[in-house]
Structure formats: C-alpha cells, structure tokens
C-alpha cells in the first residue's frame with residue numbers, strides 16, 4: 001500500500017496529533033542487572049557473559065542495588081511516587097538475542113508511577129505526564145552479515161553478541177501527550193532533550209543516543225480536529241537521535257493523514273525510521289500485552305524500598321536542569337537567546353565553574369563564548385577539549401582587572417596557554433606581555449614616534465587632532481600592543497598642541 005503524504009500544515013488543519021513516548025535508558029552501573037558481569041561498551045563479543053545472563057539452567061538472578069538506586073533517582077527527578085512494594089515480571093517472547101527466551105521486566109507493578117516533566121517550546125511550557133518508570137534488562141545484539149542493508153533480509157548469516165544482555169534498563173513511559181497541535185514534533189524532541197539532560201545530571205547513565213544507551217519509541221496517532229476519540233497509533237521503534245525523534249513524528253503525521261484522507265484505517269504496528277529518507281517503514285504488527293504471557297518472576301523476591309532509603313535518595317538529588325537554568329539566567333542576567341547559545345556551545349558548565357572560581361560572570365561569558373569558542377571552532381574540537389581551564393580564565397580576567405594586561409594582551413596570553421607555554425602568569429612573564437604603564441617609558445616611545453613621523457606631527461600641530469590615530473597605531477606597534485592606547489593619545493596631543 002502506497003500512501004500519499006499530506007503536506008504538514010494541511011494535515012494539521014484537519015487532524016490533531018496525540019503522542020506517546022517510551023524511552024529506554026541503559027544505566028551506567030559497573031555490573032549487570034542480575035549478575036556480576038561487567039558492562040563496558042565495545043568489549044569483544046561475548047566476553048562479558050556468565051550462566052545467569054546467558055540463561056543457563058539452574059542459574060539464579062540477584063538484583064543489582066545500584067541499579068535500583070539509579071531508577072529511584074530517575075523516578076524522583078520525574079516527580080513520580082515510588083511504590084512501597086512491587087515485583088519483577090517475566091515477559092515471554094522468543095528472540096535470538098535474548099538467551100533466556102524471556103525478559104525480566106515489570107508489568108502491572110512498576111516501581112515509579114505518576115510523574116511529570118515540563119518542557120518548553122517557543123516560550124510555551126508543555127507538561128508531559130509520566131505514566132510509569134520501570135526496571136528491566138537489555139537484550140543482546142544481533143549482527144547480520146552479508147547483504148547490502150545490514151538487516152536480516154538478504155543477509156548470509158547472523159551473529160549474536162550477548163555482552164549487552166542483562167544490562168540494567170530503565171523504561172520511562174509517558175501518558176498520552178495531547179493538545180500540542182502543530183508543535184507536536186518539537187514537543188517530542190524537547191521532551192527527549194529534557195529527559196536526556198535530566199538523567200545526565202543525575203549521573204546514572206551516559207545517555208548517548210548514538211551508542212544506544214538512550215532510545216525512544218515514538219507513538220503517534222491522529223484524531224479529526226474537534227473530536228476527542230483517539231485514533232489508532234503507530235509506534236516508531238528505537239529512534240536514536242533527537243533530530244530523528246522530531247522528524248519521525250512529522251512524517252507519521254503526514255503519512256497517517258494520507259491514510260485517513262483515503263478513507264483507510266491506520267494499522268497498529270511498529271515502524272522503523274529511515275534516516276536517509278526521513279520516512280518510516282512498516283515493521284511487525286504490534287503484540288498485545290496478553291501475547292507476552294506476563295507472570296511474576298518466581299526467581300526474585302519482591303522489592304520494598306524503605307521510606308528512609310527513598311528520602312535519602314531524594315535529599316541527595318543534585319540541582320536539576322530546569323532549576324539550574326532559572327538560577328543561572330537570573331544570576332548572570334542573560335536573555336533566553338544568549339542562554340541557549342551558551343548551552344549550544346557546550347559552555348554552561350565551564351562558565352559556571354569559572355564564576356564559582358571567582359571570575360565575574362560577564363568576563364567569564366566573554367572569554368568562553370567569544371575568544372575560546374572561536375578557537376575551539378577553528379581547531380574543530382569541543383570547548384571542553386581546549387587545554388584551557390576555568391582557573392586559567394579566572395587568572396586572565398584578574399590580570400585584566402588589575403591592569404597588568406589589557407584585552408588584546410589577554411588574547412596573546414590565551415595563545416600561550418593553548419600552545420602549552422604554561423600558566424597565564426608564566427606566559428605573561430615569558431612573552432613579556434605587561435601593559436606599559438610607566439609614563440616615562442611611554443613618553444620616550446612617543447618622542448621616537450613623533451620624530452619618525454614629522455609630517456603627521458605637523459598636521460596635529462596645525463589642528464588636525466584626528467591624525468593622532470596614526471601615531472597611536474605606531475606607538476602600539478612599537479610596544480607590541482602593551483601600551484594603554486587612550487593614555488598614549490592624550491600624551492601625543494599634549495606634546496604637540498599643549
């Protein structure tokens with residue numbers, strides 16, 4: 001069946017999208033969810049496995065406490081209630097990369113319930129309600145060899161790597177996200193972005209979408225404008241970049257509008273997002289919960305986190321991204337736009353550390369956002385990769401406030417620090433970069449400059465004070481930028497017209 005896509009604005013004129021997002025996040029624990037195997041990314045295939053995560057007969061799982069701590073932190077940061085008692089459940093299905101033929105997950109008794117996360121799009125706040133956050137384990141990975149696409153179709157044979165099988169996985173499920181209208185793709189992206197920032201701030205996962213430690217399943221359905229009965233949804237699986245989350249929602253709206261306009265039904269199915277074309281293609285028809293034959297996991301005791309433990313974890317949460325944004329914007333007095341630029345440049349932490357180490361906020365912003373960002377771009381590296389530390393920036397701005405160097409010399413100091421010539425003070429010393437503040441020394445340089453430029457000097461004597469600029473330039477050149485240009489100008493005019 002080929003569907004004619006409906007142009008986005010036209011689709012939004014007739015239909016209202018409803019979203020739902022399920023996000024899987026691998027926790028960065030040292031060992032797996034139910035065994036002691038290590039979890040390092042990129043190890044040679046099948047070197048991080050044992051009888052438990054290979055599902056060998058007689059092996060028994062033991063719950064990883066650090067993982068439970070991690071999921072409770074995520075639940076609390078998402079404003080969820082942490083239940084007093086819950087169990088794991090077996091989700092039964094056969095898949096080659098799942099050696100036990102079932103996944104230990106949670107079904108009707110999730111650990112965290114009823115939260116929310118606020119996201120901002122174009123100055124408007126959308127509250128995304130969280131249905132549940134539950135604990136489960138990851139599957140292994142299949143590698144399809146031969147064939148053009150890397151997919152199973154057309155492959156000569158397949159290999160399986162079980163290193164990832166059993167890595168702690170947290171699943172975060174939203175309630176239906178309604179009333180976003182045309183902003184739906186941006187709201188979906190903003191939610192994924194905010195969730196990633198939130199989890200990163202907790203330090204429980206590296207949340208790298210490109211490495212699969214965070215993956216989004218994006219549900220989209222349409223209902224005719226003015227009605228309130230949800231349509232049938234599609235589920236685009238394992239979307240692995242923020243941009244793709246946005247594009248997949250946009251495409252599904254255009255596609256489903258075409259299906260509905262043609263008088264057909266949207267099929268409930270999983271779909272795959274194709275990065276190259278920006279479209280989704282049909283996967284498998286979606287199983288219902290009953291197909292999984294869920295039942296309580298008999299090999300594990302129930303979980304009953306104590307109130308004290310949960311309160312301890314709550315008390316230990318770091319400042320969360322939303323609160324930090326508000327605080328920082330107020331403290332630094334920056335506009336929303338400027339703040340976004342700072343975030344996008346990856347400079348937020350650096351500037352904050354610089355301010356905490358004693359620099360003035362505007363000076364810290366100026367050096368990181370102008371001078372150092374430009375150099376990072378020139379060298380094609382991240383700002384954090386430059387060999388300049390917040391304390392270097394503090395020292396340079398202090399040298400400027402003290403009058404030891406000016407802004408122009410400060411740039412040369414950064415040149416030196418970047419070139420590995422040492423600390424800012426060592427660079428100032430080695431390169432002889434101090435401002436010439438000694439009046440006598442400045443005065444004699446000016447005399448030399450006047451003597452070397454008699455024509456210009458005559459013009460100034462004749463009243464053309466503007467010509468002094470040329471002599472100031474010559475003084476700056478003679479002092480390699482170390483003179484105070486304003487003072488030099490005053491002295492030149494004084495000498496020639498006074």
Ligand code: ZN
Nearest residue numbers: 035037050053
């Ligand atoms: Zn293992």
Ligand code: MN
Nearest residue numbers: 024105136171
């Ligand atoms: Mn899951």
